Amino acid sequence: MSKLDVRELAIQLERESKQVPKAAEEEEFVFLDRSRRIPETQSSCMFSTLHKMSHFRDRIALMAGLRIGTSAFTAAGWPGTFYPEGLPEREYLTYYATKFDTVEVDSTFYRTPALTTVKRWNSKTPKGFLFAAKIPQRITHEKVLVDCEEEFSEFLKVMDVLDEKLGPLLFQFGYFNKKAFLGVNDFLARLKPFLKKLPKGYKFAVEIRNKNWLVPQFIEALRERGVALALIDQAWMPRPAKWFEKFDPITAEFTYVRWLGDRKGIEEQTKLWNKIIVDRKPDLAEWVEVLKTVHKRKIQILAFANNHYAGYGPGTVEQFRKIWQRQVGKETSTRNRAAAQGQLFK
Numbered sequence: 115m116s117k118l119d120v121r122e123l124a125i126q127l128e129r130e131s132k133q134v135p136k137a138a139e140e141e142e143f144v145f146l147d148r149s150r151r152i153p154e155t156q157s158s159c160m161f162s163t164l165h166k167m168s169h170f171r172d173r174i175a176l177m178a179g180l181r182i183g184t185s186a187f188t189a190a191g192w193p194g195t196f197y198p199e200g201l202p203e204r205e206y207l208t209y210y211a212t213k214f215d216t217v218e219v220d221s222t223f224y225r226t227p228a229l230t231t232v233k234r235w236n237s238k239t240p241k242g243f244l245f246a247a248k249i250p251q252r253i254t255h256e257k258v259l260v261d262c263e264e265e266f267s268e269f270l271k272v273m274d275v276l277d278e279k280l281g282p283l284l285f286q287f288g289y290f291n292k293k294a295f296l297g298v299n300d301f302l303a304r305l306k307p308f309l310k311k312l313p314k315g316y317k318f319a320v321e322i323r324n325k326n327w328l329v330p331q332f333i334e335a336l337r338e339r340g341v342a343l344a345l346i347d348q349a350w351m352p353r354p355a356k357w358f359e360k361f362d363p364i365t366a367e368f369t370y371v372r373w374l375g376d377r378k379g380i381e382e383q384t385k386l387w388n389k390i391i392v393d394r395k396p397d398l399a400e401w402v403e404v405l406k407t408v409h410k411r412k413i414q415i416l417a418f419a420n421n422h423y424a425g426y427g428p429g430t431v432e433q434f435r436k437i438w439q440r441q442v443g444k445e446t447s448t449r450n451r452a453a454a455q456g457q458l459f460k
Contacts, residue, residue, distance in 0.1 A: 184428060184431060188203075191426070196428045207239060216281065216416060217418075218418040219248065223286065224251065226250055246284060288323060309335065321372065333363065340366045344371075347375065355403070368413060369415055370417075373398075375422045380422050388425075391426075394423060419434070
């Protein structure tokens with residue numbers, strides 16, 4: 115792509131992003147029963163009830179089908195490979211949204227983003243785009259669900275700006291040794307009371323990295339609250355089919371898949387994420403086999419590829435899409451992004 119083409123593309127993307135409605139960008143918000151935030155000017159009892167009902171229906175409609183994206187929308191190595199050389203960074207997200215209809219935001223793990231940042235995400239993406247996001251580590255790693263109401267409430271308040279674009283929020287827990295929790299029941303004694311207090315109107319997922327904790331009582335604790343169990347492909351976690359052998363791991367009306375890989379191993383080979391360096395096609399074929407049964411149950415599937423999985427997140431998505439198309443026989447994205455994704459590397 116020539117410098118002139120890139121300049122014209124940047125102008126087009128900026129023009130299109132300005133046409134996207136900036137939801138609630140200049141309005142004040144109030145909490146109503148720890149549910150969805152709505153504009154203060156519309157906070158009458160009757161309207162708030164109707165608003166929450168229609169908002170819930172709209173979100174379910176938007177989350178139908180299969181959505182695949184990457185973990186984060188920027189990385190070392192993406193400019194010039196995924197993003198056209200010379201494309202301004204401010205247009206990355208707008209360009210990303212022409213190829214994918216969802217993204218898992220990784221930066222929220224480190225801190226709650228600024229309100230202006232989330233407003234910008236909203237303005238840079240079209241209607242129907244979906245943001246999944248990690249819940250800050252202050253909640254999951256440092257306080258581990260204890261005395262974190264203020265941080266959690268602030269995080270939700272900021273993310274609410276995304277309105278109908280707000281997708282699942284992920285509690286990503288690390289590996290816990292016995293000094294942290296004696297076992298799964300000890301952890302559940304902490305987790306279950308917290309889940310009971312989760313506000314309605316949101317989608318939540320929980321990821322654990324203690325494979326021995328994948329037992330019926332843990333699964334049922336999530337199912338009881340309609341919280342999704344994150345299905346992850348990571349070095350020491352079970353293979354895809356193993357997740358389904360002893361119990362049904364689908365604990366909500368959607369499922370959340372993360373292709374993570376072996377971070378330590380791949381970083382010994384590269385820290386530039388511009389090409390596939392690990393052959394994951396057999397692994398992705400396994401995921402297609404198990405996920406197509408989930409798809410037949412009309413369960414919403416959201417899946418995100420990390421660069422550490424194979425070396426290049428967008429490449430992993432493209433490989434999965436092709437295997438899915440071949441094995442399942444049709445595209446399932448409600449926004450019909452097949453044509454756009456098919457042009458990723460042409």
